Amino acid sequence: MAALIEVASPRSAPTAPPRYAIRILLRSPMGAIGAAMLLLALVVAVAAPLIAPYDPYETVHVTIEDIYQKPSLAHPLGTDDAGKDVLSGLMYGARVSLLVGFSAASIALLIGGLIGIVAGYRGGRLGSALMRFTDFFLVIPDLALSIVIVAIAGQSLTNIILVIGALGWTTTARLVRSQTLSVRERKYVLRARAIGAGDRHILRHHILPQVLPLMLANMVLVISLAILAESTLAFIGLGDPTVISWGQMLHFAFGRGAVSAGAWWALLTPGFAIVWVVLGTTLLGTALEEALNPRLKRHHLEKGRSLAIPPRSAADLALPAPTPDPNGPILQVRDLAIEFESPSGPLRAVDG
Numbered sequence: 001m002a003a004l005i006e007v008a009s010p011r012s013a014p015t016a017p018p019r020y021a022i023r024i025l026l027r028s029p030m031g032a033i034g035a036a037m038l039l040l041a042l043v044v045a046v047a048a049p050l051i052a053p054y055d056p057y058e059t060v061h062v063t064i065e066d067i068y069q070k071p072s073l074a075h076p077l078g079t080d081d082a083g084k085d086v087l088s089g090l091m092y093g094a095r096v097s098l099l100v101g102f103s104a105a106s107i108a109l110l111i112g113g114l115i116g117i118v119a120g121y122r123g124g125r126l127g128s129a130l131m132r133f134t135d136f137f138l139v140i141p142d143l144a145l146s147i148v149i150v151a152i153a154g155q156s157l158t159n160i161i162l163v164i165g166a167l168g169w170t171t172t173a174r175l176v177r178s179q180t181l182s183v184r185e186r187k188y189v190l191r192a193r194a195i196g197a198g199d200r201h202i203l204r205h206h207i208l209p210q211v212l213p214l215m216l217a218n219m220v221l222v223i224s225l226a227i228l229a230e231s232t233l234a235f236i237g238l239g240d241p242t243v244i245s246w247g248q249m250l251h252f253a254f255g256r257g258a259v260s261a262g263a264w265w266a267l268l269t270p271g272f273a274i275v276w277v278v279l280g281t282t283l284l285g286t287a288l289e290e291a292l293n294p295r296l297k298r299h300h301l302e303k304g305r306s307l308a309i310p311p312r313s314a315a316d317l318a319l320p321a322p323t324p325d326p327n328g329p330i331l332q333v334r335d336l337a338i339e340f341e342s343p344s345g346p347l348r349a350v351d352g
Contacts, residue, residue, distance in 0.1 A: 028291070031283065031287025031288065034282070034283025035280075037276060037284075038277065038281055041098060041273075041280065045091070048091040052087070052092060056092050056244055057092070067083050068257075068263040069083075077269050078263065078265040080252065086249075086266060086269055089249055090249070090269055093248070093270065094273065097245050097246050098277070100245070104161050105220075105222040107165025108168040108169040109172060109222070111165070111166070111172075112169035112172025112173040113172060113173075113215050115173040115176075116175065116211075119180075120176065120179070120180025121184055121203065134174060138170040140167075142168065143229070146163050146229060149163050150233060155239060160230055160240065164226050172222065176214065183206070183210045183211065184202075184207065192205075192206060216288065217289035218289070223281045224277070224278040224281040228274070228278060231246055231247030231250070232247065234247025234248045235250050235251045237255075239251065247274075250267065250270050
């Protein structure tokens with residue numbers, strides 16, 4: 001019997017999975033709270049030059065009375081050891097802390113994602129060598145190595161970002177490798193390889209779409225770790241002295257008598273800002289991992305059809321089961337349609 005193949009009209013890619021992920025994220029109280037906390041910090045950081053009451057980088061002449069002033073209408077969060085407004089320093093410090101967090105997390109995502117995908121997809125000696133390389137960096141204390149490198153290379157913001165990003169990719173690499181090992185053995189990948197698809201095509205169209213959501217969810221968590229790492233380096237005196245960050249504010253407050261002066265606002269405010277952003281990114285990252293986990297959604301090549309069996313109505317349940325005909329066919333197939341994906345659109349091999 002000859003099979004007639006007709007070319008169906010091209011259809012746009014389904015939009016159900018992204019909407020599904022956003023819907024889960026919005027319905028999750030944890031994810032909504034984390035997104036709101038991070039969004040507020042981003043808005044304050046971007047709009048700091050417009051909404052800050054003072055410019056913390058401006059040189060001012062102060063007296064002894066201006067140092068560690070209590071909160072007032074002129075200074076809602078008091079002043080610091082230099083007589084400058086703490087609220088303005090907090091807003092400008094958000095710019096530096098978030099810049100370090102996002103930049104270092106992007107570097108860690110790039111390095112860890114590349115190593116994880118190559119190790120998981122290639123496997124063999126190359127995969128084992130990459131994992132042993134990852135294990136080597138995993139057992140090294142990140143903070144101790146960061147202190148040594150920053151102390152030798154210099155206390156610039158660029159060096160801090162590079163060091164944090166270059167040492168924070170190990171967890172991402174292991175997660176991506178484990179997910180790649182699972183995806184490469186799935187049937188649609190094996191079928192693509194059987195019909196002659198190359199490694200580049202499989203990685204771009206099959207592996208990466210399933211691994212990328214996990215990478216993005218992990219990146220949000222790495223942002224919090226990067227902000228903590230930068231705050232730690234700045235607190236112990238290895239931050240960039242030319243910029244204002246939350247860790248730098250804590251460093252000057254502890255080192256210049258804020259505790260003995262009872263200036264709690266100089267200590268509590270930057271510490272609360274660090275906790276705020278770290279908690280927000282942690283809540284958002286956990287919710288994103290649940291919403292964008294490839295194991296919880298369908299493959300991106302499916303045409304948006306639900307695989308769940310629709311519930312049967314009461315009338316259908318009340319109908320008696322049909323009596324099989326002993327002289328009839330063993331199996332009957334009706335309304336069967338089989339389609340194959342192609343660059344020009346779906347190809348229908350069987351229809352009806």
